[in-house]
Amino acid sequence: MCAATCLGVLAFLPAAAADKPVVGVLQPRAVPFSPELLQRLHVPAGFEISVFAQGLGNVRWLQVAANGDVYASRRAQGEVTLLRDTDGDGVADVQRAVARIPLAHGLLLHQGTLYIASDRALYRAAVQPDGTLAAPQQLLDDLPPGGNHPRRTLGIGPDGWLYLSVGSTCNNCAEADPESATLLRLRPDGTQREIFVHGLRNTMGFAWHPATGQLYGFDHGSDMRGDDQPPEELNAIAQGKHYGWPWCLGARVPDPLQSQNPPGATKPAFCPSTEAPAATYTAHAAPIGFVFYTGTQFPKEYRGDGFVAMRGSWNRSKPSGYRVLRVRFGADGRPTGMEDFVTGWLMDGAPPTQFGRIAGLAVATDGALLIAEDQNGIVYRVRHTGH
Numbered sequence: 001m002c003a004a005t006c007l008g009v010l011a012f013l014p015a016a017a018a019d020k021p022v023v024g025v026l027q028p029r030a031v032p033f034s035p036e037l038l039q040r041l042h043v044p045a046g047f048e049i050s051v052f053a054q055g056l057g058n059v060r061w062l063q064v065a066a067n068g069d070v071y072a073s074r075r076a077q078g079e080v081t082l083l084r085d086t087d088g089d090g091v092a093d094v095q096r097a098v099a100r101i102p103l104a105h106g107l108l109l110h111q112g113t114l115y116i117a118s119d120r121a122l123y124r125a126a127v128q129p130d131g132t133l134a135a136p137q138q139l140l141d142d143l144p145p146g147g148n149h150p151r152r153t154l155g156i157g158p159d160g161w162l163y164l165s166v167g168s169t170c171n172n173c174a175e176a177d178p179e180s181a182t183l184l185r186l187r188p189d190g191t192q193r194e195i196f197v198h199g200l201r202n203t204m205g206f207a208w209h210p211a212t213g214q215l216y217g218f219d220h221g222s223d224m225r226g227d228d229q230p231p232e233e234l235n236a237i238a239q240g241k242h243y244g245w246p247w248c249l250g251a252r253v254p255d256p257l258q259s260q261n262p263p264g265a266t267k268p269a270f271c272p273s274t275e276a277p278a279a280t281y282t283a284h285a286a287p288i289g290f291v292f293y294t295g296t297q298f299p300k301e302y303r304g305d306g307f308v309a310m311r312g313s314w315n316r317s318k319p320s321g322y323r324v325l326r327v328r329f330g331a332d333g334r335p336t337g338m339e340d341f342v343t344g345w346l347m348d349g350a351p352p353t354q355f356g357r358i359a360g361l362a363v364a365t366d367g368a369l370l371i372a373e374d375q376n377g378i379v380y381r382v383r384h385t386g387h
Contacts, residue, residue: 024227024317028346028354033376037355041344041380046299049342049382052370053083053092056377061153061289062362062370063107063114069131070362071098071107071114072372072379075151078102080116082131083379090368090381098133099125108154108162110188117152117164119143122190139190144177145169149202149220158213161185165217167202172222172246174260181245183217183237199243199274205290205361206237211304212333216278218287218308219243221250223315225257231280232287234308234327234335244274251276279335284313285321289361289372297367298384304329307341307369309358322346322354324361324371324382342371342382 031037033054041049058076065071070083070092078101084094099116106117114133116123122140125133143152149167157163168181175181181201186193206217215237221230222245230249237243247267249255252274254267262270281287289309293302305328310321324342329335345356360372364381371380 025315026317026319026351027314028312028319028322028352030357030375031353031355033355033373033378040347041342042340043342043382046386047382047384049380050090051378052085052090052381053095053379054377056081056095056379058374059359059372059377059379060105060151060374061107061360062372062379063109064362064364064370065109065127065131066365067131068365070364070370070379071109073104073107073116073360075103075105075374078104080104080107080114080133084131090383092379096132098131099123099136101136103150105151106153106164108156110156110162113188115154115162115188117143117154119146119150119152122152122164124188140193144180147180151204153204153206155206155208156188157185157215158208160188162188163196163206163215165200165203165206167200167204167220168245171224172255172258174246185239196239197237197241197243199241199245199248200235200237201245203235203237204288205308207290207292207306209304209329209333210292210294214333216290216306216335218290219245219277220286221283222246222255223284225249225255225283227316227318228283230255231277231283232285232310233277234279234281235275236278236334238275241275242273244271247271248274250280279327279338281310281325281338282320284316286311286313288359291361291363291369293363293369295363295367298369302326304333306335307361308338309361309371311357311359312346312354319346319352319354322356322358324358324369342380345373 061073080099083092103118108115123136125136147169155163185196202220203217248271252271312321322345326341357375368383
């Protein structure tokens with residue numbers, strides 16, 4: 001069930017097609033971070049939120065090493081930064097650049113190696129005993145052009161393969177490159193690259209359920225379809241499936257604004273053959289990072305649940321997103337609902353303002369949840385106090 005703090009949740013409801021676009025455009029005004037604004041952030045009872053690191057500019061993706069070190073990509077700065085809390089007070093007192101790669105974004109730590117994805121390339125670098133990185137080795141340099149969605153992300157599956165998300169180049173078009181709007185799979189050495197699934201417009205946050213091993217990912221719906229269409233999708237991702245984009249919206253509904261048909265089919269014939277979402281959320285909230293909670297610090301009922309960072313909309317007359325959601329999963333490993341976990345970055349007013357566009361998430365070694373915010377360059381830390 002969704003908590004009373006939920007706003008605009010459409011979870012588990014089918015998407016209704018719009019007859020025509022009703023385009024709302026409202027970009028809340030950005031304001032700088034301040035300690036006073038930190039007090040506006042709301043977390044559930046028994047939790048507290050603090051600043052783990054700041055002054056990081058365009059901080060996007062996070063990876064946590066077994067020793068507690070945190071690696072953060074800073075895309076606009078073209079840098080990977082090591083964050084280290086040496087005295088255990090919950091604040092990083094070391095910030096050190098460990099790699100310089102233009103447009104560095106997706107990060108993955110695996111067997112002592114940090115993988116780094118930029119718009120067109122994939123690198124790997126060995127982690128040194130002091131936490132720095134050896135010189136990065138380029139594995140790929142021919143990923144599809146980024147277009148509208150150039151921020152690549154990475155994961156390692158239970159099968160030992162590397163997964164790489166490639167967003168669409170456009171809002172809603174038939175892609176020329178078959179690797180666009182897909183999830184790719186390849187060996188950790190960069191070989192045997194293949195398309196794992198099609199029809200994902202921009203699935204940046206994806207992760208495997210810790211108990212079932214099922215892959216889940218949050219996909220962005222197309223813009224310019226009105227305030228409430230299409231919903232953001234949480235998909236159960238399986239090899240060889242098609243997830244609908246660019247011809248279908250939400251629960252396999254043909255997109256009335258898409259003028260093209262799928263190759264060799266019509267939209268009404270094709271859409272029922274695609275995969276329906278496992279759950280949906282308010283349109284245009286812009287899901288970014290997604291992780292399953294694998295720590296032990298939070299109460300037991302959080303274990304196996306997910307967290308998703310909703311970056312925040314622009315294509316809506318009333319803003320959506322600007323929050324971290326908890327995604328509840330049942331004993332069978334399937335999603336059962338969503339509820340607010342951290343809110344407050346969006347502030348009411350005329351026009352509304354915001355002090356946070358959130359991106360990557362990670363679970364720290366002590367079980368705290370880390371949240372990257374790339375507008376003001378903050379990494380937040382949420383911990384359970386037990387009170």
